[in-house]
Amino acid sequence: MIKKVYLIGNPNVGKSAVFSRLTGVHVMSSNYPGTTVEISRGLLTVGEQRVDVVDLPGTYSLEPTSRAEEVAVSLLNEHPQNEIAVVNILDATNLERNLFLTLQLLEKGFSVIVCLNMCDDAVHRGVHIDTRKLEDILQVPVVATCAIAGTGIKDLVARIVETAARPRVSLNFQDRWAEIGRIVENVQRLEHRHHTLREMLEDASVKPLTGLVMAGAVIYASFKVVRFIGEGIITYITDPFFINIYQPLLEKMTSGWQPGSFLFHLLIGDLIDGGIDFKQSLGVLTTAPYIEFGMVLPYVIAFYLILSLLEDVGYLPRLAILLDNLLHRLGLHGYAVIPVLLGFGCNVPGILSTRVLESKRERFIAATLISIGVPCVPLQAMIFGLLGVFGGFYVAGVYLVLFSLIIILGLILNRLMPGYSPEFLLEIPPYRFPPLWMLAQKLYFRIKGFIVEAVPVVLIGVFIINILLFVQAFDLAAGIFAPIVHGLFGLPQESIIALVIGFFRKDVAVGLLMPLDLSAKQLFIASTLLAISFPCVATFIVLWKELGVKDVIKATLLMIGVSLIVGTLLNFVILS
Amino acid sequence: MGKISLVQMKGNQKGKIHDIVGGETLHQKLAHIGVYKGREILKVNHVGLRGPVVIKVGRGILALGHTIATKILVDVE
Numbered sequence: 001m002i003k004k005v006y007l008i009g010n011p012n013v014g015k016s017a018v019f020s021r022l023t024g025v026h027v028m029s030s031n032y033p034g035t036t037v038e039i040s041r042g043l044l045t046v047g048e049q050r051v052d053v054v055d056l057p058g059t060y061s062l063e064p065t066s067r068a069e070e071v072a073v074s075l076l077n078e079h080p081q082n083e084i085a086v087v088n089i090l091d092a093t094n095l096e097r098n099l100f101l102t103l104q105l106l107e108k109g110f111s112v113i114v115c116l117n118m119c120d121d122a123v124h125r126g127v128h129i130d131t132r133k134l135e136d137i138l139q140v141p142v143v144a145t146c147a148i149a150g151t152g153i154k155d156l157v158a159r160i161v162e163t164a165a166r167p168r169v170s171l172n173f174q175d176r177w178a179e180i181g182r183i184v185e186n187v188q189r190l191e192h193r194h195h196t197l198r199e200m201l202e203d204a205s206v207k208p209l210t211g212l213v214m215a216g217a218v219i220y221a222s223f224k225v226v227r228f229i230g231e232g233i234i235t236y237i238t239d240p241f242f243i244n245i246y247q248p249l250l251e252k253m254t255s256g257w258q259p260g261s262f263l264f265h266l267l268i269g270d271l272i273d274g275g276i277d278f279k280q281s282l283g284v285l286t287t288a289p290y291i292e293f294g295m296v297l298p299y300v301i302a303f304y305l306i307l308s309l310l311e312d313v314g315y316l317p318r319l320a321i322l323l324d325n326l327l328h329r330l331g332l333h334g335y336a337v338i339p340v341l342l343g344f345g346c347n348v349p350g351i352l353s354t355r356v357l358e359s360k361r362e363r364f365i366a367a368t369l370i371s372i373g374v375p376c377v378p379l380q381a382m383i384f385g386l387l388g389v390f391g392g393f394y395v396a397g398v399y400l401v402l403f404s405l406i407i408i409l410g411l412i413l414n415r416l417m418p419g420y421s422p423e424f425l426l427e428i429p430p431y432r433f434p435p436l437w438m439l440a441q442k443l444y445f446r447i448k449g450f451i452v453e454a455v456p457v458v459l460i461g462v463f464i465i466n467i468l469l470f471v472q473a474f475d476l477a478a479g480i481f482a483p484i485v486h487g488l489f490g491l492p493q494e495s496i497i498a499l500v501i502g503f504f505r506k507d508v509a510v511g512l513l514m515p516l517d518l519s520a521k522q523l524f525i526a527s528t529l530l531a532i533s534f535p536c537v538a539t540f541i542v543l544w545k546e547l548g549v550k551d552v553i554k555a556t557l558l559m560i561g562v563s564l565i566v567g568t569l570l571n572f573v574i575l576s
Numbered sequence: 577m578g579k580i581s582l583v584q585m586k587g588n589q590k591g592k593i594h595d596i597v598g599g600e601t602l603h604q605k606l607a608h609i610g611v612y613k614g615r616e617i618l619k620v621n622h623v624g625l626r627g628p629v630v631i632k633v634g635r636g637i638l639a640l641g642h643t644i645a646t647k648i649l650v651d652v653e
Contacts, residue, residue, distance in 0.1 A: 060608035065601065096634045097610045127635070173607040177615070206630045206639070207587075207621050321639040325627040333641065334628065423641030424628060425605065430637075 002085045004052045005044060005160060006076055008105070009089035010098055011058030012429050014117045016040070017147035017438075018089055019055040022157065039075065046085075046160050060097075062104045066358065076110075085160050086110045092122035092129055092144070093430065095188055099180045100173075106138065107170045111163040114142040115156055120149065121432065126191035133187045139166040148435055198431050205318040206428065215322050218315060226302040230381065233298035242294050247276055250285060266466045270515075280515040282469075288462040291382070291511045292455055297447075299381035303345055304446045305439075312434035312442075316341065317426055324424055330410025331365045331417065332357070333424040339366050343374040346450070347539040350374065351546055361419035365410065367543055368555045371535040372562060373406035375506075378454070382510035383527045390520040401528050401570070405562065453538070454505070461504050465497070465512070474500075488564065489529065490571040491522055502530045504537055521575045525567060533563040578652055582629050582645040587621040591650035598647045606644075610634060617650070 007022075009015045019025070023042025040055040056075055057068035064070040076086070088105055090098035095116075105112050116122075116129060135142040141159040145152030171179060204210040250268070257264045259271055268276060269283030278290035310316055316338055324334030335356060343350025347370055354366045375383070375398075387394045414421075468474060477500065478485075478493045485491050485499070494516055502509035509530050513523065534556075535543065544552045579594050593615045596603055606612065610633045620630040620637065629645040631638050640648070 061604075063604060063608070065605045065608065094635045097636050100608060100610070173604075174612060174614075177607075177610070177612060202637075203620065206623070206637070208623050208627075211623070317639075321623055321628045321630065324639075324641065325624045328626075334639070423644045424639065425609070425641060425644060426628075426639045427609065428630070428637040428639055 001083065002046060002051055002111075002160065003083040004054065004079055005046065005085050005087060007053065007055045007087050007089060008072060008076065008101070009058060009115075009117075010060055010091065010101060010427075012427065013058070013089050013091040013098065014147050015055060015058065015089050018087070018115060018117060018145065018153070018156075019053065021147050021150055021153045023053050039071070044157065046157065059101065061101055062108060067355070081109055081111070081165065084111070085163055086112050087115055087156070087160070088112050089115045089117050092116045092119050093125055093127055095127070095129060096180055096184045099183060100176060102138070103168065103171070103176055103180065106140070106166060106168045109165045109167045111165050112138075112140045113156065113160055113163045114138060114140060115152075116142060116144045117147055119144045119152070120146045121430075125430075126193040128189040128191065130187045130189075134183070137183055137186065140164075148438065202428075202431055205315070206321060208322075211318065211322050215319055218310070218319075222306045222310070226299065226306055227384075229302035229305065230299040230384075233301065234294065238294045238298060242278055242290055247278075250276060262470060265470055266463065269466070279511075282462065282466065282512070282515065284459055284463050284466065287511060287514075288459050288508075291507050292458050295385050295511075296378045296381045296454075296507050297450070299384070300345075300377050300450050301443070301447060303377045304443055307341065307345060308439055308442045308446070309434075310341075312432065312439065314429040314431050317428050320424075320426065321428070328421060329414065330369070330407065331414030331421050332362055332410070333421055335424060335426060336362070336366050340370060340374060343370040344377065344380075345446075346376045346378075347371055347374065347535055348542050351539060351542045354546065358422045359419060361417055362421060364547060364551050364555070365413050365417065367547060368413070368558060369406050369410055371539055371543060371555065372409065372532045372559055373402045375402065375531040376536075378505070378507035379510065379527075379531060382507045386510060386514065387520070387523050387527055390523070394520055394524050397524060398528050398531070401566070402531055405532060405566065409558075409562070454507075458505055458508055461501065461508050465501060465508075469497075484564070488571065489525055489567040491526055492516060492518070495522075495526055498526065499529065499533065502536070503534050503540075506530055506536055521571075524575065525570050528570060529563055529567050532566060533559055535559075579649055580652060582619065582631065582640070582648040582650055583622070583642065585619040585650060585652060587619060589652060590616065590618050591652040592616050594649045594651045596648050598644075602644070602647065606648075609638060610636065611638070611640075611648070 007015055007019055019040060019042065022044050025040065025042040042053045043050050044053045054075060056072040059069040059072040062073055064073050086105055088102050090102065102114060116131060122129065131142045131144050141162050143152055143156045143159055145156055205214050254268055267283050267285045269281035269286050272280050276286050278286055278294065281287055320334035320337045323337050327333055327336050338356065339350045339353045342353050350370045351367045354363045357363050357366055383398060384395060474497045478496045481496050482493050485496050486493055495513060498509045498512040501512055510527065513526055518526065543555060547555065585591060593611065593613055595613060596606060615633065618632040620632055622629050626642045628639045628641050631640065
């Protein structure tokens, strides 16, 4: 009787796609190894009964050499072998490498079903596999699937009950590879294909010269496209909505209210020149939704569209090898590119994904650098919206300061922290073009995640700020911190509120700067400080969980120190 | 036939792995992804002076950090 079904396979074979096809549960899959750090679980009907399905992290073998592999192997041994079925997912385009794990599973006596995934891609590349023959050799069911299109999945489910243990003799790795060589020879036929454009691009992207040119082009284009889409949504959709529909509605609804009363102050805020100004009124119903939906959300959509595309195409591992050299000097290795890029969307997933890095030292360096030097999309959107008015030069300046900080801090941390950076060993996946629906689905889930997490915090945040402003609770704090904020950073006392609020939400914090009428220089300093000083509370909690108390205190002291130095330097030296 | 390290190989050069100079863990790690004594490989290229080495093993492409690459000795023609 099968009680549990496990999905196991090498990284990047489309395991997550098979999982969501089997269970209907959505999981993110990306075209680079290590996405499945969290274990996904779902339900599947096998025969008459519902059984648990567990999606294990990608692993190359049953002798774990990384944390993700350890997790996979220990979960696999949780239940008696006769109660579980193991669906081993293989990338049909690379049968040889994938069979290593398959043979190990059989040798250990698991009941295996082999799922040859990505069959359509294999055919494209001229790889033909005789599944019947493979079934004869392995003595277990072999099913060809294409999880993205959904083909073969029904067959796979139907055959799960058929499986039984077919133990093979245990081999050492040398003999196992020899055996695999014989199997592949037997079942695989390669059709000679000329290099396609896709393969030429694959090669070009890992060569230093063409690779760097491509990387530069990709990053530049991504940046431009994100701005183009973000601004497009603002100009043609959100701004017209807020100004032509929402504002008249709001004004009508509140026409009888007394401006200046508590409720008015709370919900609408201050009237600017006798009317609502979404950027300056600061009410729960005015500025709060405008910041989230009218200024930040358009860029969140644009950013995740481009990031999801780059992920699924398989470009990111290529970027990782190009930047390995530079990142080594910062105490990291090429793979740290992925946490950093995710951090540009939101620091929380960025820091969570530092788990793919092997050593504690690397994780500390990566997490600290992300929380100091990588601004999230909401913050960037607001910086664009506010500082952009003074010219792109200032916006570029903020990025330059942050980039220099990452480099300087990385160099210092690499020198000071004991330990070493492990070497990098990475499989480069082929380029794959995701179907539009998968991209759309991924985008939908990411945006939904953003809305669910950000919007309540923003509304409640503005609500609380307004109450505190009404009772003038910030005056005390402003008085205490005035010497630093005003004396060192050259900012008006009122901006202390924004800096404090930065701990809750960066976008609201920049929003609080809007009514202050700051000069370009002051706005530059405030934006930079918001990026490098404290991370927002969500990031802080994740940092705590990932690094532990001691390292979080270290990281926090570093942030405070760096903020004081950078703020002062910007004010008195660089921008003076 | 000469014996050189993966780093010293030229781009687009074929070779057969002669030895891997390293501990059990490194051997194991490499073996799991198909890099082991006697395996034929093709070096694709080298990224920068001390950057990773990209190789083709079977139908897969792997990037190995510079230090690992120096530990892999290859017989070349």
